[in-house]
Amino acid sequence: MPELCGIELAHPVINASGTYDAIAARKVFGDALLDEFPFAAFVSKTITPEPRTGNAPRRIWETPSGMINSIGLPNKGLEGFLAEDLPQLRELPVPLIVSVMATTREEFARCVERIARRREVAAIELNISCPNVHSGLIVGENPSETEALLQTLRPLSEKPLIVKLTPNVADPAAVAAGAERGGADAISLINTLKGTAIDPATGEPALGNGYGGLSGPAVRPVALEQVRSVRATVDLPIVGMGGISTGADAAEFLALGASIVAVGTENFRDPRAGSRVAQELESSLRRERISEPVLDLD
Amino acid sequence: MSAPFGRRLCEVSRNRDSGGYRVVSVIDREGPEPLAGQFYMLAAAEGWGARDGRAFLPRAISVAETAPAAGGGVRLDFLLDAVGPGTERLGTLGEGEGIWIVGPLGNSFASPREVSEGAAGAVLVGGGVGVAPLALLRKRFTERGVPHRVLLGFRDRAHTGGLDLFCGSSGALCPEVRLATEDGHAGVQGRITDLLLPILAGDDAASGVVYTCGPPAMLEAVRALCAEHGVAVELALESPMACGFGACFGCAVPKPGGGFLRLCVDGPVLRGDEVEEVSHAYA
Numbered sequence: 288m289p290e291l292c293g294i295e296l297a298h299p300v301i302n303a304s305g306t307y308d309a310i311a312a313r314k315v316f317g318d319a320l321l322d323e324f325p326f327a328a329f330v331s332k333t334i335t336p337e338p339r340t341g342n343a344p345r346r347i348w349e350t351p352s353g354m355i356n357s358i359g360l361p362n363k364g365l366e367g368f369l370a371e372d373l374p375q376l377r378e379l380p381v382p383l384i385v386s387v388m389a390t391t392r393e394e395f396a397r398c399v400e401r402i403a404r405r406r407e408v409a410a411i412e413l414n415i416s417c418p419n420v421h422s423g424l425i426v427g428e429n430p431s432e433t434e435a436l437l438q439t440l441r442p443l444s445e446k447p448l449i450v451k452l453t454p455n456v457a458d459p460a461a462v463a464a465g466a467e468r469g470g471a472d473a474i475s476l477i478n479t480l481k482g483t484a485i486d487p488a489t490g491e492p493a494l495g496n497g498y499g500g501l502s503g504p505a506v507r508p509v510a511l512e513q514v515r516s517v518r519a520t521v522d523l524p525i526v527g528m529g530g531i532s533t534g535a536d537a538a539e540f541l542a543l544g545a546s547i548v549a550v551g552t553e554n555f556r557d558p559r560a561g562s563r564v565a566q567e568l569e570s571s572l573r574r575e576r577i578s579e580p581v582l583d584l585d
Numbered sequence: 586m587s588a589p590f591g592r593r594l595c596e597v598s599r600n601r602d603s604g605g606y607r608v609v610s611v612i613d614r615e616g617p618e619p620l621a622g623q624f625y626m627l628a629a630a631e632g633w634g635a636r637d638g639r640a641f642l643p644r645a646i647s648v649a650e651t652a653p654a655a656g657g658g659v660r661l662d663f664l665l666d667a668v669g670p671g672t673e674r675l676g677t678l679g680e681g682e683g684i685w686i687v688g689p690l691g692n693s694f695a696s697p698r699e700v701s702e703g704a705a706g707a708v709l710v711g712g713g714v715g716v717a718p719l720a721l722l723r724k725r726f727t728e729r730g731v732p733h734r735v736l737l738g739f740r741d742r743a744h745t746g747g748l749d750l751f752c753g754s755s756g757a758l759c760p761e762v763r764l765a766t767e768d769g770h771a772g773v774q775g776r777i778t779d780l781l782l783p784i785l786a787g788d789d790a791a792s793g794v795v796y797t798c799g800p801p802a803m804l805e806a807v808r809a810l811c812a813e814h815g816v817a818v819e820l821a822l823e824s825p826m827a828c829g830f831g832a833c834f835g836c837a838v839p840k841p842g843g844g845f846l847r848l849c850v851d852g853p854v855l856r857g858d859e860v861e862e863v864s865h866a867y868a
Binding site: 305306307308311312314315316317319320323340341342343345346348349350351352353354358361503505552554555556557558559 | 591634642685687828832833835843847850
């Protein structure tokens with residue numbers, strides 16, 4: 288049975304943070320969502336210390352085999368999440384991973400400490416694609432910032448800390464190594480690639496925020512290479528993601544050393560993509576086992 | 586009633602012209618009958634992504650008409666204007682071809698009494714491809730005996746897509762329908778607001794509710810006119826939407842007083858007082 292940092296999983300497919308709102312989906316699809324929950328663990332949208340309304344529209348733009356989003360992390364804030372969302376997410380039939388982000392170590396620490404105390408949370412994912420307002424550096428672009436953040440957070444939680452890397456760096460493996468030195472339990476990658484688009488109707492940037500993050504099958508080769516390079520550098524388990532839409536895509540990530548995979552943008556096209564990818568992966572692995580030559584048993 | 590969980594592969598039973606638009610009929614064996622105003626996420630099973638990797642995301646399309654399907658289930662008619670690679674491909678789907686659907690999604694139009702206490706009648710105001718959900722609403726109002734008038738705006742003789750959805754079985758336009766055309770070839774020459782204004786200015790305006798769907802500029806004009814005359818209005822909005830079930834947070838519509846609604850789960854039908862101003866930025 289697959290596992291991540293000791294968390295047992297029914298299959299190796301989870302969701303990428305910010306690509307599935309299980310609370311909204313349950314209202315739309317009813318309890319069938321719980322009966323046939325598509326993911327082996329559920330990763331929440333990123334929670335920030337204070338509430339955020341998100342970016343001004345337009346927020347999404349379709350691109351060749353993908354999309355650019357500039358959603359802006361709308362969320363109820365730490366207290367709103369704990370009071371309103373967590374009791375609902377507890378009803379999901381799978382382990383819960385809560386994604387958090389903050390712009391100071393103190394705020395990050397407050398989030399991790401509060402969330403780590405909740406028994407219904409299995410692990411915490413640290414979204415480090417954000418600036419440290421004190422240093423002005425994007426934490427996830429900088430190995431020593433990442434290491435220092437982990438050193439601050441590590442003592443606050445016995446729960447696994449998963450570091451979500453940004454792909455918008457020259458050397459993601461160096462950042463992963465910083466996370467490992469700081470005491471991270473796992474690495475997840477990739478987040479979206481910075482991108483922009485022009486609206487042909489206006490000749491202006493299409494997104495309200497001017498730019499956004501590219502995702503979907505278009506980014507998969509980039510994600511695969513980053514997983515390969517991180518695997519070559521750190522020993523931590525890896526949650527591989529970036530443009531996975533089939534079991535065959537997922538198998539590529541596992542072949543490069545990811546422990547499990549996450550499905551993101553494909554969820555938008557297929558609300559049950561998680562279970563489908565898991566089933567396709569399982570049947571392709573079974574085929575492989577069958578086609579393997581039977582070796583002598585000496 | 587919840588939508589069946591996940592996308593399902595359905596078959597197209599018909600594709601016909603409608604004044605420059607296409608009406609594509611889909612046989613849904615599984616899902617419940619949708620309410621007027623609800624929508625589906627649609628993607629062609631084949632040839633999706635065939636134009637330089639687009640269309641990639643499914644397209645959110647309102648239902649224009651439903652009927653029981655021979656052999657069980659429900660027939661869903663979608664009115665399509667080919668404005669990009671997605672609607673273009675959907676509009677070429679022929680009989681027997683596969684289509685992925687998720688839905689029915691979103692909320693629906695409310696009855697006049699639910700929208701405004703004491704209201705009994707309805708004025709439906711539609712333009713462009715936005716006439717689709719109003720066609721289904723007109724049918725429901727007719728079945729339930731809700732008194733209603735229908736005002737439709739079209740550009741010119743070559744652009745009358747969806748008008749036939751408002752024709753009776755004889756092929757003649759239903760008597761409660763009035764037209765405004767910019768070239769004056771049918772109905773009055775002018776804009777839809779030219780037809781709406783005298784109704785809103787009438788003594789009995791407050792006994793009715795306006796239901797509208799159409800291009801953003803038309804919606805904003807209708808919203809502002811209704812606000813000015815104190816008449817309740819429900820608007821069916823459109824927004825860029827990746828998923829349709831609350832996952833992507835792409836379909837943000839600004840709320841008066843700050844923050845955003847997610848049009849897929851909070852809409853697509855919003856009351857006039859839930860919308861600040863209808864803008865191209867999100868519509």
